[in-house]
Amino acid sequence: MQTQTGTPPSRTDSLEIAIDSTRMTSELQTLSTFTSIEPSSKGTAVTRIVFTPDDMRARAWLKDLARSEGLTIREDAVGNTFFRWVGTEPDLSAVATGSHIDAIPHAGMYDGTVGVLGGLEAIRALKRSGARPRRSIELVLLTSEEPTRFGIGCLGSRLISGTINPDRADGLHGAQRGSEDETLAQVRTAAGFKGPLSTVRLPQGHYHAWVELHIEQGPLLEREGLLLGIVTAIAAPAGYRFTIEGIGGHAGALLMPDRRDALCAAAEIILSIESHTLATGAIDTVATVGICDVYPGAVNSVPSRVTLQVDIRDTDPARRESVMHAVRRDVVSIATCREVRISEALVNADNPATCSPHLVGVIDDVCRGDGITAKHMVSRAYHDSLFMARISPIVMIFIPCRGGVSHRPDEYASPADIARGTRVLAATLGKLASE
Ligand code: HGY
Ligand code: MN
Ligand code: MN
Numbered sequence: 548m549q550t551q552t553g554t555p556p557s558r559t560d561s562l563e564i565a566i567d568s569t570r571m572t573s574e575l576q577t578l579s580t581f582t583s584i585e586p587s588s589k590g591t592a593v594t595r596i597v598f599t600p601d602d603m604r605a606r607a608w609l610k611d612l613a614r615s616e617g618l619t620i621r622e623d624a625v626g627n628t629f630f631r632w633v634g635t636e637p638d639l640s641a642v643a644t645g646s647h648i649d650a651i652p653h654a655g656m657y658d659g660t661v662g663v664l665g666g667l668e669a670i671r672a673l674k675r676s677g678a679r680p681r682r683s684i685e686l687v688l689l690t691s692e693e694p695t696r697f698g699i700g701c702l703g704s705r706l707i708s709g710t711i712n713p714d715r716a717d718g719l720h721g722a723q724r725g726s727e728d729e730t731l732a733q734v735r736t737a738a739g740f741k742g743p744l745s746t747v748r749l750p751q752g753h754y755h756a757w758v759e760l761h762i763e764q765g766p767l768l769e770r771e772g773l774l775l776g777i778v779t780a781i782a783a784p785a786g787y788r789f790t791i792e793g794i795g796g797h798a799g800a801l802l803m804p805d806r807r808d809a810l811c812a813a814a815e816i817i818l819s820i821e822s823h824t825l826a827t828g829a830i831d832t833v834a835t836v837g838i839c840d841v842y843p844g845a846v847n848s849v850p851s852r853v854t855l856q857v858d859i860r861d862t863d864p865a866r867r868e869s870v871m872h873a874v875r876r877d878v879v880s881i882a883t884c885r886e887v888r889i890s891e892a893l894v895n896a897d898n899p900a901t902c903s904p905h906l907v908g909v910i911d912d913v914c915r916g917d918g919i920t921a922k923h924m925v926s927r928a929y930h931d932s933l934f935m936a937r938i939s940p941i942v943m944i945f946i947p948c949r950g951g952v953s954h955r956p957d958e959y960a961s962p963a964d965i966a967r968g969t970r971v972l973a974a975t976l977g978k979l980a981s982e
Contacts, residue, residue, distance in 0.1 A: 562676040564973045566668055568966035574612070574664050575965070578648065579656035581605035592956035595650040596723075597691040597702075598626070598738040605648050609663070609688060616671055618686070624742040625716075625735055626690040627703040632670050634683040634980060640755040642680070642979040643939070644669065644972060645687030646931060647703075651695050655958020657762045657948065661965055663688055665760040669973035680980030682755055689931045697731055698722030698856070699786065699895050701934050706747040708937035710897070713744035722856075724840065754939040756906055756979045757932060760972045761943055762960050764928045766951025773922045774967060776945030777910050779902050781926045781933045782831060783864045786894030787857040787871070789816055789878070793887040795843065795851030810841055810850035812885045819877040820857060823870045832866055833927060834859040862899055862925055900933045903940035906979070910942060913974040919967070928953070944968050944975070 581601045582593040595601045606628065610620055613630040621629040631641065646662025666686040673680070690703030697719040705711040717732040735741075768776050793807035817836045824834040838856035861867035875891070882889045907923065914921040924945065926932075932941045946968035949959040 562673070562678050562977060564672045564676050564970055564977070566672050566966040566970045566973070568962050571664060571668050571965060571969065572962045575656060575660055577608070578605060578660050578664065581608065582650070591656050592653050593650045593656045594652045594654065595648065596652075597649045597693070597696050598734050602649055603738060606688070609648070609667075612667060613686070616667070616674070618670070622740065623747045624740055624744050625703050625706055625747050626738065626740045627707060627747065628688040630667070630686040630688075632674070632680070632684045634680045636681045637683055639682045640752060641683040641685045642756050642758070642976055643685045643687055643754045643935075644758045644760065644976060645685075645689060646759050646761060647689050647692030649691055649693050649695070651693045651954055653956060654954050655952070655956060657958050657960045658764065658953055659692060659761070661762055661946065661960060661968070662760045665965065665969040665972055668969050669976055672970070672973045673977050676977075678977050678980075680977065682980040682982070684976050684980050685754075692931055694722065694786070696721060696723060696726070696734075700784070700929060701931050702731070703747075704931035704934035706744055707749050708934040709748050710934050710937060713747070717744055749938055751938050754935075755982065756903070757935040757939040757941045758906065758972060758975055758979070759930055759932045759935075759941070759943045760968050761930055761945060762948040762953060762958070763945040763951065764948060764953035767924060768922060768945065768947035769949065769951065771922065773920060774947070774964065775914060775919050775921045775971060776924045777907050777914075777921045778926045778932075778943035778945060779907060779923045780862060781900040781902075781929060781936070781943070782860045782862045783867060783897050783899040784858065784860045784929045784933075785867055785871075785896040787859070788892040788894055789813070789855040789857065790890045790892070791816070791853045791855070791887055792889075793851055793885070794849070796849045798847040798849060801849055806849055807885060807887050808849055809853040809887055812881050812887045812889065813839060813853040813855055815881045816855060816874070816878060816889070819874050819881075820859070820870070823873040823877075824859070826873075827866055827870060829861070829863070829866060831862040831925065831927065832870060833861070834870065856894075860927060860929070864896075864898055897929070897933065900936035900941065902936075902942045906940055906942035906975075909978055910944060910971060910975050913971050913978065916974070917971065919971070944972055
């Protein structure tokens, strides 16, 4: 059977794996409609926050697709959903693939979804090829990869890997303005996911291997004219929340010498973060202040309280910490000079992950067989794989995305690149499931 993409199907151990690219393109398009569609001149903007009606409709649609493929379905207490193709030796540890379908506000339609629908199509392609895997192959939809709703990313895979305390997770409050009163416990229960979060945990060795397909979310593959990336390491993210408390007042009557302007102090902190990050001279050290909440937020009122949410990442956690130490020294002097109170709260500080050399080698072999020159590379975006690495050997497959753009409506990956990545994924899963 020839693949619809017109490119030769991948061969693995005499199986002919053909990807139905037309169907994948249509399914990605359908999945992108489960959103509050914002008019955007730059492509299909997607907003799909975890446990919202859009997310729940998308999950239901996906479960229908999986059911029609004869996969068994299990949902855990936080909504991680496991679609399993049972192998001929079901007691063996399974081979897993998966990603997320939640999307940050005004995002694109490929981040995460390529890994979920790619995993489903990889299973379908293996079934069509006549493969009879020894090990079960499991597609996993992971809950809340994005930090939008509860302020910390990868909640589902953190709970699977025991990287977050279940009680702390259940007690997380809404991180979006106006949602501070809701907790994860309330929201997940209302969405139908009940039971203690401690039951989400999976043991070391639960999976034989974990392989995630994802868009690169960076420009390197396209810039170097390469068609596929094999991730060898995932950078370590950390999140901090700074609260600056000054004295508010009338924008006209409160004279400058009497001011304790919280936003001006916050501005100095933001620039301190940027300058100390640049001062490392390391391209792998990145920092962002993506949220700045100003209270009371009136044009004619001096800001009395500001909350900054900081996202800082590095392949080297010690270097990441050195940036924060330098920022803290500045924070002390900013607080003193401006007579404001500045407090810091840790959201998360994670270690990087190294991908399994064996799994990297398996994908190298598949790519050689397909005549694909693959690039070994670091992922600076974090992914659920970062936490699945705590319980399983992992690897990621990257496909190019136009201009390296992601987390924007104009995020784009071509049907040919998606089909190629899916075919390599299918061949890899087929090989691993016969180990
Ligand atoms: O922020 C990240 O790296 C991921 O896309 N959530
Ligand atoms: Mn993302
Ligand atoms: Mn993602």
